[in-house]
Amino acid sequence: MISRKQTRIAFGGPAALILISLLSLSPCFVAAAEGTGTTYYIDCQRGIDSNAGTSPASPWKTLDKVNGVTLAPGDSVLLMRGTRCEGVLRPKGSGRPGEPISLGAYGNGPLPVVVNGAISGANREQSGSGQTAEILPTLTLFNQQHWHIRNLELVGGTPWGLYISGDKGVLRHFRITDLVVRDVTGKPRDKRSGLVAVLGGSPEQTFEDVVLEGITAYGTTQWAGIVVDGGHPPLPRGADGKTPATLKAQDVTVRNCLVHDTAGDGIVLFRVRNGLLESNVAWATGMMPSKDPDGPENPNSIWVWRCENCLVQYNEGFLSESEGVDGGVYDIDWGSHGNVVQYNYGHDSQGYCISVFGAGGGTTTDSIVRYNVCANNGRSARLAQRQGDLYLSTWGGGSLDGVQIYNNTFYWNPPVDVPFLKNDAQFVGNRPNFFKNNLVLSSVPTLLDSNRTLQLDHNLYWYPGPRLPEWRYGEHSYRGLADLRERGGQEARGLFLNPLLETSTKTFGLPFHLAAGSPAVDHGLAVLGAPAFDYFGRPVPQGKGHDVGAVEFVPADPGIARVDRAPAMRGEDVLKRPYDWPTDHGWLLMTIIPAGVFQESDQSVARSFAVALRSLARQYEGSGLQAALVVSGEGSRPEAMENLPYDWALGPIRVISDQDRELGTVLEVSDKPVTLLISPGKHIVGRWEGRSNPARLGLTLRWLLGPPPGMAPIGVRSGPE
CATH class of the missing domain: 3.30.1910 (so0334 like fold)
Incomplete structure (x- = not known):
């Protein structure tokens, strides 16, 4: 979050005049x-x-x-x-509408690598403390627009690897795709430094139409992995105590990117209107070894600040750290309006899963948090006690107006007995503020701590231990749901019951599916403006009413009920490496993408599957899990896909051409992507059609293979007794 102390948030001086640039291009481009x-x-x-x-x-x-x-x-x-x-x-120059300047790669093989050379004395900036700071990104565009950058690896630089900025006007149309940016060094001075940065360089300059897609950014002692800031550092607060408004970038998308091992934040949007953070993964963020009193603080994985109409969806974040506070995954930070956080997976962070904040003398309005899955966060006892898994807070004269939290699933397993929901925010205005239709499974009896502004109803709570559950609401504590209902006036339709999640080993049931007879089925409330699909993309409601939690009950879910013998698969991948699957030694996670989906112009759907496979391969590294991406059908010739493992930074994930649709036919793949999980016993134990889903795949593997190395078991019993 933006700190309670006035953290510096910009670079100024001669650095704003540096010009460096790098661009990249696919063969079709x-x-x-x-x-x-x-x-x-x-x-x-x-x-x-x-x-x-x-x-x-x-x-x-x-x-x-x-x-x-x-x-x-x-x-x-x-x-x-x-x-x-x-x-x-x-590079110098700008393109124009329909004629961008392009920078990319030619030939076959690994990405071309640009390694930042020695920093010269001509590239130093005088800091406010009188010390000099090295300023030499590996790639910079300054006061330039209409650029396409693709298929490059950028190594080194400080305080950025890729830097796009300017000092006048609206700079338009940037497409930054399939880059690897790594090993950016130096000491961070604010939250705008890092691996990839698109930054307003003056009060008169901003951006429009920016797409960052398929970027892998990792390894920096600077602050962020990917940061887009459409404004310039704000002027001091006025006499009314409010922070003056600055320009905002418009129409910004960050999609299918992976960020890890950063000193501070993962992926952030600052001062953006109409922003989209979609299908990204961030892990091992906030890795600064010690807190710097003169530098930025309080990192998160994926978040927005002073964002207007920004959408955060289909992302995954885990293993986030912080030497200060936060250390969470998702955050709607202060000064934001009309933002939605939905269909995300946040797990195994030191801090919270999701937060909504108000500060800066202003009001954060119309925040929606829905259909997210949060598991095993609050691994730090200190941060769990301060923030919980869901954190609403204000300071510095800030407030909230309109916070809707519904149809989320929380697995809360902290190391100490503290509530999953912490709400100490100041609320103003007349917009609705509620917590409804949520499924909460807790290993500790203290469930929430909230002021009376947030209204509670139609939620299902479950704590399987021997003590009475406790709700701290307003000025009082309530032992048992009946006490909360009768004396506290909340949860008129709430439940404290075993949710009966599916745990049948015969069907490889998973601990996020509602079983037949679950009290969560049809117990939810229809919420005005709610989406038409649940976390897995299935229409809601399926029955007589909406269900509680992020996942709607389906009587016969093909993702868990189907158990087939896996066919033998032998051959070579597109890099001529032999494979022989399935084996008796490990699990295989395979996604088969029809060539028609793969050949779509932006490839965003196909990329999302690769991102999910890469995340899981990283989490289960060294555990014997293998992963493969198969492109099936006409147009998937091996020679046409030779560069794909490099362009998408797939590493150990095999890329296989199924040009004749042999695999696609045997595995009954039609026009939709299919993901299969194959056991060491050579059985297909999971089959899912459609969009790749981080929580579905991640929790499936956690259930069947155990938690990833270094991560804790979920630890909440919820099946039939």
């Missing part, structure tokens, strides 16, 4: 660019700067050669795959 302008080729191993540079047969050698050219709309700069270039890129 290259063809489009070649038809509209000049294409320049760079081969840092075999090129010669005296060459023409306009064909693969006569490439340039150095990045300085590129930096000396002013590019025109429609031009492209392509780096040879499998090569390593020392230095930085500072």
Whole structure:
């Protein structure tokens, strides 16, 4: 969150005038660019700067050669795959609508790598303390627009790896896709430093139409993994105590990105209107070894600040840390309006799963938290006691108006007896503030601590221990749900019952599906404006009414009831590595994507499956789990997919061409992607169609394989007794 103390949030001075840049392109993108302008080729191993540079047969050698050219709309700069270039890129020029400038790769093989060279004395900025700070990103665009960047690996730089900024006007249309950005160094001075940064550089400059897709960003002693800030550092507070408004970026998307091992935040949007954070994964955030009294503080994994109409959905965050407070996964921070956090999975964090904050003398309005799954957060006793799993709080003259929290599922298993919901916020206005239709499974008896503004009803709570459950509501504590209902006036239709979650080993039942006869079935309340689908994308309601929790009951869920013998699968992946599946030694997680889905123009759906596979492969690294991505049908020729393992940074995940649809036919894959979980006993024990779902896959593996190494069991009994 933005700290209670006035953390500095911007760089100023000469750094704002630095120009560096890097761009990248897929083969299909290259063809489009070649038809509209000049294409320049760079081969840092075999090129010669005296060459023409306009064909693969006569490439340039150095990045300085590129930096000396002013590019025109429609031009492209392509780096040879499998090569390593020392230095930085500072391309000049802007594209225009329909004719962007493109920067990418050509050839076959690993991404071209740009390694930041030595920092010179000319690239230093004088800080407010009188000390000099190194300022040399690996890639910068400054006062430039209409750029496409794709298929590059950027190594090093400080305080950013990729830096896009300016000091005047609205800069439009950026497509940053399939980059690896890593190892950005230096000491963070504020929350706007990090691996990938799109930052307003003056009070008169912002952005519009920005898409960051398929970026892998990791390994930084600077603050964030990916940060987009559409404004500039605010002026001091006025006489009324409020922070003045600044410009906001508009139409910003961060999708299918993976961020890990950052000193501070994972993925953040600051001062954005119409923002989307979708299908991203962030882990091992907040890894700063000790708290710096002069630097930023209080990191989270995926969050927004001063955001307007921003949507956070289908993301996963875990293993978030903090030396201060927060250390959570998702956060609607102060000064935000009309934001929704839905269909996300947050687990195994030191802090909370989700928070909503008000501060800065203003009011955070119309915040919606729905259909999320939170499991095993609050691993730090200190943070669990302070914040819980769901945290509503205000300070600095801030307030909340309109907080709707419904149809979420919480597995609360803290190391100490503290409530999962902590609400000490100041509320104003007349918008609805409620907590409804939520399923809470707790290993401790103290369930919530809230003021009386938040209304409670139609929730189902379960604590399987010997003590009476306790609700702290308003000025009183209530022992037992009947006491809360009679004396506290809350939970008129609430339940304290075993939710009867599915645990049948015969059907490989999973601890988030409602079993037949569950009291949560049809017990929810229809909420005005609620989405038409549950966490798994199934229509709601399925029965006579809405269910409680994030997952609607389906009598025969094909994802858990089907147990088939897995067919033998032998061959080579697109990198010519042999495979022979399934084996007797480990589990196999396989996603099969029809070629038609894979060939969609933005590939966002196909990418989301790769992101989920990468997350789970990382969590179960060393445990014997194998993962594969299969593209099935015409158009999936191996030679056409040779670069995919590199472009999507898939690492150990196998990419398999099923051009003749042999696997697709045997496994009954039609026009929708299918994910299969195959046991060491060579049985298909899980089969799910449609969008990849982090909680469904993650909790399935946790249930069948045990928790990932280093993570705790969920520890809440909830099945039939």
